[in-house]
Amino acid sequence: MKILVTGGAGYIGSVACERLLREGHDVLVLDNLSTGHREAVPPQAGFVDADLRDRAAVRRALAGHDLDAVMHFAAASLVGESMEDPGKYFENNVGASVNLLEEAGARGARRFVLSSTAATYGEPDRVPITEEAATAPTNPYGESKLMIERILDWYGRLRDWRWISLRYFNAAGASEERGEDRDHETHLVPLVLRAAVQGGEIRIFGDDYPTPDGTCVRDYIHIEDLADAHVRALDAMGRGVSGVFNLGNGKGFSVREVVTVAEQVVGRPIGQVVAPRRPGDPATLIASSDRAREVLGWTPAHTDLRSIVESAWRWHRAHPNGYRG
């Protein structure tokens, strides 16, 4: 299939491209390199530098391509920033997705996979979180993804699109060749590894939560498992499936557990300092991925925290300056 991958120069999208190419698909990456890296795009994939907010630029970028499917990773995705600058999130995530649906639709695509998020749920009433749980985002980032899901539902009803929204929990780990490299890092695993290498301290936001060790518990999912779910979503849409699916490994790990495992993997102590809780941080976020298992036939392979952190560490050691060489 000919697949347009937006955000294919980013962390998760680039690993999905690797996998799609291995499956024999023809991949075209569209990315404005705002947070991604040209070097992260596999050489066998086509690449266009375009901004999804600019519909005319998207049309020009897609001219001459006959598309079957879209995988839409491109987004702004910082929760804190979305509280400061909501307009950026509605423009870059919601508006851009409408441009994408229109222009990719005009090139023949009728299958769409969205990178969605656990932030669509907000503060859960109960864990593990199923897809039936209420959606009540507590920030514009989560709201923007929920809005895209609702737009997809309308394009499904009115324009014959099949769509699957994959609500990832915390993406982590690396493939052999691709990993996490951001100018502004907010994710726990790369922050912990950076603290191990550079000797800084890791800030733990709150240690008085109602969890076994008092720190927040999150569900970490390996990016190669996410890539696998995307391939399965593509197949499922071919069988007529549309809808929302959680992707998590079903196990929660506390912030302190992540730090302890990283200390074991790196072989060095990591400085820790307890900071105040961040507003809107739920104590525990764990996914029920039963629906993805049943309907997509997806089973995460890397559910062990140690192997997730080890893969990130391998990449970090091989690329101490990230994609800058």
Ligand SMILES: NC(=O)c1ccc[n+]([C@@H]2O[C@H](COP(=O)([O-])OP(=O)(O)OC[C@H]3O[C@@H](n4cnc5c(N)ncnc54)[C@H](O)[C@@H]3O)[C@@H](O)[C@H]2O)c1
């Ligand atoms: N990392 C996680 O833990 C996580 C969790 C849940 C959901 N997600 C979602 O997964 C997707 C990928 O996340 P990531 O961690 O790989 O982020 P990332 O920032 O590494 O990748 C995003 C890519 O999109 C590109 N992009 C952004 N805006 C664009 C635009 N207007 N036009 C063209 N390209 C644009 C960036 O340059 C970048 O290459 C995002 O949609 C994010 O919301 C990520």
